[in-house]
Amino acid sequence: MRKEVRSPMGIVVTDISTSLDGYITGPHDRPDQPLGEDGTVLHEWIFKDPATFPRLMADLRASTGAILMGRRSYELAGGWGDEPPFHLPIFVVTHRTHDRVEKRGGTTFTFVTDGIESALRQARAVAGDRNIAVHGGSATRQLLRAGLLDELRLNVVPVLLAAGNRLFEEGELRRVDLELISANPTPDVTHLHYRILR
Protein backbone atom coordinates (compact mmCIF):
# COMPACT_ATOMS: atom_id res chain seq x y z
CA MET A 1 0.00 0.00 0.00
CA ARG A 2 2.86 2.40 0.75
CA LYS A 3 3.61 2.97 -2.93
CA GLU A 4 0.16 4.59 -3.26
CA VAL A 5 1.00 7.32 -0.77
CA ARG A 6 1.38 10.44 -2.86
CA SER A 7 2.90 12.64 -0.20
CA PRO A 8 4.90 12.27 3.00
CA MET A 9 1.54 12.29 4.78
CA GLY A 10 -0.25 9.02 5.31
CA ILE A 11 -3.65 8.51 3.72
CA VAL A 12 -7.02 8.49 5.46
CA VAL A 13 -8.70 5.13 4.87
CA THR A 14 -12.00 3.53 5.78
CA ASP A 15 -11.78 -0.27 5.59
CA ILE A 16 -15.18 -1.73 6.47
CA SER A 17 -17.33 -4.81 5.97
CA THR A 18 -20.71 -4.26 4.37
CA SER A 19 -23.58 -6.33 3.04
CA LEU A 20 -24.25 -6.12 -0.69
CA ASP A 21 -27.20 -3.85 0.13
CA GLY A 22 -24.99 -1.44 2.04
CA TYR A 23 -25.54 -2.28 5.71
CA ILE A 24 -22.58 -2.19 8.11
CA THR A 25 -24.69 -3.55 11.00
CA GLY A 26 -27.97 -5.42 11.25
CA PRO A 27 -30.86 -3.82 13.17
CA HIS A 28 -30.77 -3.23 16.96
CA ASP A 29 -27.04 -2.77 17.39
CA ARG A 30 -26.06 -2.40 21.05
CA PRO A 31 -23.04 -3.23 23.21
CA ASP A 32 -24.02 -6.90 23.68
CA GLN A 33 -24.51 -7.27 19.90
CA PRO A 34 -22.39 -4.49 18.36
CA LEU A 35 -23.11 -5.67 14.81
CA GLY A 36 -26.86 -5.92 15.42
CA GLU A 37 -29.15 -8.85 14.65
CA ASP A 38 -27.75 -10.95 11.79
CA GLY A 39 -24.81 -8.57 11.62
CA THR A 40 -22.14 -11.08 12.66
CA VAL A 41 -22.44 -12.52 9.14
CA LEU A 42 -20.51 -9.41 8.04
CA HIS A 43 -17.41 -10.45 10.02
CA GLU A 44 -17.47 -14.22 9.44
CA TRP A 45 -14.81 -13.85 6.73
CA ILE A 46 -12.45 -12.41 9.39
CA PHE A 47 -12.79 -15.35 11.78
CA LYS A 48 -13.34 -18.33 9.45
CA ASP A 49 -9.60 -18.89 9.07
CA PRO A 50 -7.81 -18.29 12.42
CA ALA A 51 -4.89 -16.67 10.55
CA THR A 52 -6.99 -13.86 9.05
CA PHE A 53 -7.61 -11.64 12.07
CA PRO A 54 -3.97 -11.64 13.26
CA ARG A 55 -2.88 -10.88 9.68
CA LEU A 56 -5.34 -7.96 9.40
CA MET A 57 -4.13 -6.55 12.73
CA ALA A 58 -0.48 -6.94 11.70
CA ASP A 59 -1.22 -5.19 8.37
CA LEU A 60 -3.00 -2.42 10.25
CA ARG A 61 -0.12 -1.83 12.65
CA ALA A 62 2.43 -1.91 9.82
CA SER A 63 0.63 0.74 7.75
CA THR A 64 -1.28 2.81 10.26
CA GLY A 65 -0.35 5.36 12.90
CA ALA A 66 -3.72 6.23 14.43
CA ILE A 67 -7.41 5.34 14.34
CA LEU A 68 -10.35 7.75 14.06
CA MET A 69 -13.89 6.76 15.05
CA GLY A 70 -17.22 8.15 16.22
CA ARG A 71 -18.51 7.87 19.77
CA ARG A 72 -21.03 5.18 18.82
CA SER A 73 -18.35 2.89 17.42
CA TYR A 74 -16.45 3.29 20.69
CA GLU A 75 -19.48 2.56 22.84
CA LEU A 76 -20.72 -0.39 20.78
CA ALA A 77 -17.36 -2.09 21.05
CA GLY A 78 -17.27 -1.53 24.82
CA GLY A 79 -13.72 -0.22 24.60
CA TRP A 80 -12.46 -3.61 23.31
CA GLY A 81 -11.64 -4.95 26.77
CA ASP A 82 -8.43 -4.45 28.73
CA GLU A 83 -6.05 -5.00 25.84
CA PRO A 84 -7.58 -3.95 22.51
CA PRO A 85 -5.99 -5.57 19.45
CA PHE A 86 -4.99 -2.27 17.83
CA HIS A 87 -1.96 -1.14 19.90
CA LEU A 88 -2.50 2.31 18.39
CA PRO A 89 -3.70 5.74 19.53
CA ILE A 90 -7.43 6.15 18.81
CA PHE A 91 -9.26 9.47 18.48
CA VAL A 92 -12.99 9.42 19.23
CA VAL A 93 -15.12 12.24 17.79
CA THR A 94 -17.87 13.04 20.30
CA HIS A 95 -20.03 15.86 21.60
CA ARG A 96 -19.44 14.88 25.25
CA THR A 97 -16.10 15.27 27.00
CA HIS A 98 -14.52 12.11 28.38
CA ASP A 99 -11.19 11.51 30.11
CA ARG A 100 -8.47 9.95 28.04
CA VAL A 101 -8.40 6.14 28.41
CA GLU A 102 -5.17 4.13 28.37
CA LYS A 103 -5.37 0.39 27.80
CA ARG A 104 -2.68 -2.26 28.00
CA GLY A 105 -0.54 -2.74 24.91
CA GLY A 106 -0.43 0.88 23.79
CA THR A 107 -4.04 1.50 22.75
CA THR A 108 -5.21 4.92 23.95
CA PHE A 109 -8.56 6.64 23.48
CA THR A 110 -8.54 10.44 23.19
CA PHE A 111 -11.97 12.07 23.05
CA VAL A 112 -12.19 15.06 20.71
CA THR A 113 -15.11 17.45 21.11
CA ASP A 114 -14.24 20.12 18.54
CA GLY A 115 -15.06 18.23 15.36
CA ILE A 116 -13.76 15.78 12.81
CA GLU A 117 -11.11 18.11 11.36
CA SER A 118 -9.57 18.64 14.77
CA ALA A 119 -9.64 14.90 15.41
CA LEU A 120 -7.89 14.27 12.09
CA ARG A 121 -5.24 16.90 12.87
CA GLN A 122 -4.54 15.25 16.22
CA ALA A 123 -4.42 11.82 14.61
CA ARG A 124 -1.99 13.07 11.93
CA ALA A 125 0.24 14.60 14.57
CA VAL A 126 0.85 11.19 16.15
CA ALA A 127 0.66 9.13 12.93
CA GLY A 128 3.35 11.07 11.05
CA ASP A 129 3.70 9.57 7.58
CA ARG A 130 1.61 6.53 8.43
CA ASN A 131 -2.05 6.08 7.53
CA ILE A 132 -5.11 7.06 9.54
CA ALA A 133 -7.66 4.22 9.76
CA VAL A 134 -11.30 5.32 10.07
CA HIS A 135 -13.83 3.09 11.86
CA GLY A 136 -17.60 3.20 11.46
CA GLY A 137 -20.16 4.95 9.30
CA SER A 138 -20.43 8.27 11.10
CA ALA A 139 -16.72 9.18 10.99
CA THR A 140 -16.53 7.97 7.37
CA ARG A 141 -19.44 10.16 6.28
CA GLN A 142 -18.10 13.20 8.15
CA LEU A 143 -14.71 12.83 6.46
CA LEU A 144 -16.26 12.27 3.01
CA ARG A 145 -18.41 15.36 3.47
CA ALA A 146 -15.36 17.39 4.46
CA GLY A 147 -13.35 16.07 1.49
CA LEU A 148 -10.82 14.49 3.86
CA LEU A 149 -11.16 10.77 3.07
CA ASP A 150 -8.56 9.35 0.66
CA GLU A 151 -9.59 5.70 0.26
CA LEU A 152 -12.61 3.52 0.75
CA ARG A 153 -11.97 -0.21 1.12
CA LEU A 154 -15.20 -2.14 1.15
CA ASN A 155 -15.34 -5.79 2.12
CA VAL A 156 -18.61 -6.78 0.45
CA VAL A 157 -20.23 -9.87 2.02
CA PRO A 158 -22.64 -11.82 -0.23
CA VAL A 159 -25.79 -11.19 1.78
CA LEU A 160 -28.69 -8.74 1.68
CA LEU A 161 -29.35 -7.74 5.30
CA ALA A 162 -32.37 -5.59 4.42
CA ALA A 163 -32.23 -3.62 7.69
CA GLY A 164 -29.74 -2.02 10.08
CA ASN A 165 -27.32 0.86 9.73
CA ARG A 166 -26.10 1.81 6.28
CA LEU A 167 -22.61 3.05 5.54
CA PHE A 168 -24.19 5.65 3.25
CA GLU A 169 -27.24 7.12 4.92
CA GLU A 170 -29.49 9.13 2.63
CA GLY A 171 -29.07 12.86 2.44
CA GLU A 172 -25.75 13.30 4.23
CA LEU A 173 -23.51 13.59 1.20
CA ARG A 174 -23.25 14.96 -2.30
CA ARG A 175 -21.98 13.09 -5.33
CA VAL A 176 -18.45 11.74 -4.91
CA ASP A 177 -16.46 10.21 -7.77
CA LEU A 178 -14.18 7.27 -7.10
CA GLU A 179 -11.48 5.33 -8.88
CA LEU A 180 -11.19 1.56 -8.49
CA ILE A 181 -7.70 0.66 -7.22
CA SER A 182 -8.16 -3.08 -6.84
CA ALA A 183 -10.79 -5.80 -6.63
CA ASN A 184 -10.24 -9.13 -4.92
CA PRO A 185 -13.25 -11.45 -5.07
CA THR A 186 -13.37 -14.53 -2.82
CA PRO A 187 -16.33 -16.82 -2.01
CA ASP A 188 -16.71 -15.23 1.44
CA VAL A 189 -16.09 -11.58 0.66
CA THR A 190 -15.20 -9.29 -2.25
CA HIS A 191 -12.64 -6.62 -1.43
CA LEU A 192 -13.16 -3.43 -3.47
CA HIS A 193 -10.62 -0.65 -2.95
CA TYR A 194 -11.41 2.83 -4.22
CA ARG A 195 -9.55 6.11 -4.25
CA ILE A 196 -11.70 9.18 -3.59
CA LEU A 197 -11.37 11.68 -6.45
CA ARG A 198 -11.48 15.40 -5.63
Added chain:
Amino acid sequence: MRKEVRSPMGIVVTDISTSLDGYITGPHDRPDQPLGEDGTVLHEWIFKDPATFPRLMADLRASTGAILMGRRSYELAGGWGDEPPFHLPIFVVTHRTHDRVEKRGGTTFTFVTDGIESALRQARAVAGDRNIAVHGGSATRQLLRAGLLDELRLNVVPVLLAAGNRLFEEGELRRVDLELISANPTPDVTHLHYRILR
Protein backbone atom coordinates in the same frame (compact mmCIF):
# COMPACT_ATOMS: atom_id res chain seq x y z
CA MET B 1 -24.41 -18.20 -19.29
CA ARG B 2 -26.40 -21.22 -20.44
CA LYS B 3 -24.18 -23.65 -18.53
CA GLU B 4 -25.47 -22.11 -15.29
CA VAL B 5 -29.05 -23.10 -15.99
CA ARG B 6 -29.80 -25.94 -13.61
CA SER B 7 -33.14 -26.99 -15.03
CA PRO B 8 -35.00 -26.90 -18.35
CA MET B 9 -36.49 -23.63 -17.14
CA GLY B 10 -34.63 -20.42 -17.74
CA ILE B 11 -33.46 -18.40 -14.77
CA VAL B 12 -34.88 -15.11 -13.54
CA VAL B 13 -32.15 -12.46 -13.60
CA THR B 14 -31.85 -8.81 -12.64
CA ASP B 15 -28.90 -7.17 -14.42
CA ILE B 16 -28.69 -3.55 -13.33
CA SER B 17 -26.27 -0.65 -12.99
CA THR B 18 -25.86 0.84 -9.54
CA SER B 19 -23.70 3.38 -7.78
CA LEU B 20 -21.40 2.07 -5.05
CA ASP B 21 -23.85 3.47 -2.50
CA GLY B 22 -26.74 1.51 -4.00
CA TYR B 23 -28.62 4.02 -6.16
CA ILE B 24 -30.05 2.91 -9.52
CA THR B 25 -31.15 6.45 -10.40
CA GLY B 26 -30.24 9.90 -9.19
CA PRO B 27 -32.93 12.12 -7.64
CA HIS B 28 -35.91 13.48 -9.64
CA ASP B 29 -36.24 10.68 -12.20
CA ARG B 30 -38.88 11.45 -14.81
CA PRO B 31 -39.45 10.65 -18.50
CA ASP B 32 -37.16 13.43 -19.78
CA GLN B 33 -34.40 12.24 -17.40
CA PRO B 34 -35.23 8.60 -16.67
CA LEU B 35 -32.04 8.08 -14.66
CA GLY B 36 -32.57 11.24 -12.60
CA GLU B 37 -30.09 14.04 -11.97
CA ASP B 38 -26.52 12.75 -12.18
CA GLY B 39 -27.91 9.30 -12.98
CA THR B 40 -26.53 9.07 -16.53
CA VAL B 41 -23.14 8.41 -14.93
CA LEU B 42 -24.52 4.94 -14.17
CA HIS B 43 -24.84 4.09 -17.87
CA GLU B 44 -21.67 5.74 -19.22
CA TRP B 45 -19.91 2.35 -19.26
CA ILE B 46 -22.55 1.11 -21.74
CA PHE B 47 -22.02 3.90 -24.24
CA LYS B 48 -18.31 4.73 -23.87
CA ASP B 49 -17.31 2.07 -26.41
CA PRO B 50 -19.85 1.98 -29.30
CA ALA B 51 -19.56 -1.83 -29.41
CA THR B 52 -20.81 -2.37 -25.85
CA PHE B 53 -24.52 -1.63 -26.19
CA PRO B 54 -25.01 -3.78 -29.34
CA ARG B 55 -23.10 -6.60 -27.62
CA LEU B 56 -25.25 -6.36 -24.48
CA MET B 57 -28.42 -6.44 -26.60
CA ALA B 58 -27.14 -9.43 -28.62
CA ASP B 59 -26.28 -11.27 -25.38
CA LEU B 60 -29.72 -10.46 -24.02
CA ARG B 61 -31.53 -11.79 -27.08
CA ALA B 62 -29.36 -14.94 -27.16
CA SER B 63 -30.07 -15.86 -23.54
CA THR B 64 -33.44 -14.33 -22.78
CA GLY B 65 -37.03 -15.10 -23.78
CA ALA B 66 -38.95 -12.34 -22.03
CA ILE B 67 -38.55 -9.22 -19.90
CA LEU B 68 -40.38 -8.37 -16.68
CA MET B 69 -40.62 -4.82 -15.33
CA GLY B 70 -42.69 -2.52 -13.14
CA ARG B 71 -44.96 0.20 -14.47
CA ARG B 72 -42.56 2.96 -13.44
CA SER B 73 -39.71 1.48 -15.47
CA TYR B 74 -42.03 1.38 -18.48
CA GLU B 75 -43.19 4.96 -18.02
CA LEU B 76 -39.74 6.41 -17.35
CA ALA B 77 -38.41 4.89 -20.54
CA GLY B 78 -41.33 6.26 -22.53
CA GLY B 79 -41.84 2.89 -24.20
CA TRP B 80 -38.37 3.08 -25.82
CA GLY B 81 -39.63 4.71 -29.01
CA ASP B 82 -41.06 3.00 -32.08
CA GLU B 83 -38.53 0.19 -32.25
CA PRO B 84 -37.18 -0.73 -28.80
CA PRO B 85 -33.80 -2.49 -28.82
CA PHE B 86 -35.07 -5.59 -27.02
CA HIS B 87 -37.04 -7.45 -29.74
CA LEU B 88 -38.63 -9.45 -26.94
CA PRO B 89 -42.02 -9.75 -25.24
CA ILE B 90 -42.16 -7.55 -22.15
CA PHE B 91 -44.53 -8.00 -19.20
CA VAL B 92 -45.28 -4.90 -17.15
CA VAL B 93 -46.58 -5.37 -13.59
CA THR B 94 -49.08 -2.61 -12.85
CA HIS B 95 -52.22 -1.81 -10.87
CA ARG B 96 -53.88 -0.10 -13.85
CA THR B 97 -55.08 -1.95 -16.92
CA HIS B 98 -53.55 -0.92 -20.25
CA ASP B 99 -54.00 -2.28 -23.75
CA ARG B 100 -51.24 -4.44 -25.10
CA VAL B 101 -48.65 -2.43 -27.09
CA GLU B 102 -46.89 -3.83 -30.15
CA LYS B 103 -43.76 -2.09 -31.40
CA ARG B 104 -41.72 -2.66 -34.54
CA GLY B 105 -39.12 -5.42 -34.37
CA GLY B 106 -41.03 -7.82 -32.15
CA THR B 107 -41.08 -5.94 -28.83
CA THR B 108 -44.51 -6.22 -27.20
CA PHE B 109 -45.74 -4.82 -23.88
CA THR B 110 -48.34 -6.86 -21.98
CA PHE B 111 -49.73 -5.21 -18.86
CA VAL B 112 -50.38 -7.61 -15.98
CA THR B 113 -52.66 -6.46 -13.15
CA ASP B 114 -52.82 -9.59 -10.99
CA GLY B 115 -49.37 -9.52 -9.47
CA ILE B 116 -45.74 -10.41 -9.97
CA GLU B 117 -46.26 -14.19 -9.83
CA SER B 118 -48.83 -14.04 -12.62
CA ALA B 119 -46.51 -11.83 -14.68
CA LEU B 120 -43.66 -14.31 -14.17
CA ARG B 121 -45.91 -17.23 -15.20
CA GLN B 122 -46.89 -15.41 -18.39
CA ALA B 123 -43.26 -14.53 -19.10
CA ARG B 124 -42.18 -18.14 -18.58
CA ALA B 125 -44.91 -19.35 -20.93
CA VAL B 126 -43.41 -17.38 -23.80
CA ALA B 127 -39.74 -17.69 -22.76
CA GLY B 128 -39.69 -21.49 -22.56
CA ASP B 129 -36.24 -22.59 -21.41
CA ARG B 130 -34.73 -19.14 -21.93
CA ASN B 131 -34.09 -16.63 -19.16
CA ILE B 132 -36.41 -13.94 -17.84
CA ALA B 133 -34.67 -10.55 -17.57
CA VAL B 134 -35.98 -8.27 -14.81
CA HIS B 135 -35.74 -4.48 -15.17
CA GLY B 136 -35.89 -1.95 -12.36
CA GLY B 137 -35.93 -1.92 -8.58
CA SER B 138 -39.61 -2.55 -7.93
CA ALA B 139 -39.90 -5.79 -9.94
CA THR B 140 -36.57 -6.98 -8.51
CA ARG B 141 -37.69 -6.41 -4.92
CA GLN B 142 -41.07 -8.06 -5.52
CA LEU B 143 -39.38 -11.15 -6.97
CA LEU B 144 -36.78 -11.29 -4.19
CA ARG B 145 -39.53 -11.06 -1.59
CA ALA B 146 -41.46 -13.86 -3.29
CA GLY B 147 -38.32 -16.04 -3.51
CA LEU B 148 -38.53 -16.01 -7.31
CA LEU B 149 -35.29 -14.29 -8.31
CA ASP B 150 -32.41 -16.60 -9.31
CA GLU B 151 -29.55 -14.22 -10.04
CA LEU B 152 -28.51 -10.66 -9.30
CA ARG B 153 -25.96 -9.12 -11.66
CA LEU B 154 -24.82 -5.74 -10.39
CA ASN B 155 -22.79 -3.38 -12.53
CA VAL B 156 -21.21 -1.23 -9.82
CA VAL B 157 -20.13 2.20 -11.05
CA PRO B 158 -17.36 3.93 -9.03
CA VAL B 159 -19.45 6.84 -7.79
CA LEU B 160 -21.42 7.74 -4.65
CA LEU B 161 -24.63 9.37 -5.87
CA ALA B 162 -25.87 10.11 -2.33
CA ALA B 163 -29.51 10.51 -3.45
CA GLY B 164 -32.08 8.98 -5.77
CA ASN B 165 -33.79 5.59 -5.90
CA ARG B 166 -32.06 2.67 -4.26
CA LEU B 167 -32.19 -0.87 -5.60
CA PHE B 168 -32.70 -2.06 -2.02
CA GLU B 169 -35.14 0.23 -0.28
CA GLU B 170 -35.28 -0.16 3.49
CA GLY B 171 -37.88 -2.42 5.03
CA GLU B 172 -39.13 -4.26 1.97
CA LEU B 173 -37.12 -7.45 2.36
CA ARG B 174 -35.77 -9.92 4.86
CA ARG B 175 -32.24 -11.30 4.91
CA VAL B 176 -31.25 -13.05 1.67
CA ASP B 177 -28.04 -15.06 1.31
CA LEU B 178 -26.14 -14.97 -1.96
CA GLU B 179 -23.28 -16.80 -3.63
CA LEU B 180 -20.74 -14.96 -5.78
CA ILE B 181 -20.65 -16.50 -9.27
CA SER B 182 -18.18 -14.12 -10.88
CA ALA B 183 -16.55 -10.73 -10.48
CA ASN B 184 -15.18 -8.69 -13.36
CA PRO B 185 -13.62 -5.39 -12.33
CA THR B 186 -12.86 -2.73 -14.96
CA PRO B 187 -11.98 0.94 -14.50
CA ASP B 188 -15.48 2.02 -15.54
CA VAL B 189 -17.62 -0.61 -13.82
CA THR B 190 -17.27 -3.73 -11.67
CA HIS B 191 -19.57 -6.58 -12.65
CA LEU B 192 -20.60 -8.71 -9.66
CA HIS B 193 -22.80 -11.75 -10.40
CA TYR B 194 -24.57 -13.48 -7.54
CA ARG B 195 -26.81 -16.51 -7.26
CA ILE B 196 -29.68 -16.13 -4.80
CA LEU B 197 -29.59 -18.94 -2.20
CA ARG B 198 -32.87 -20.33 -0.88
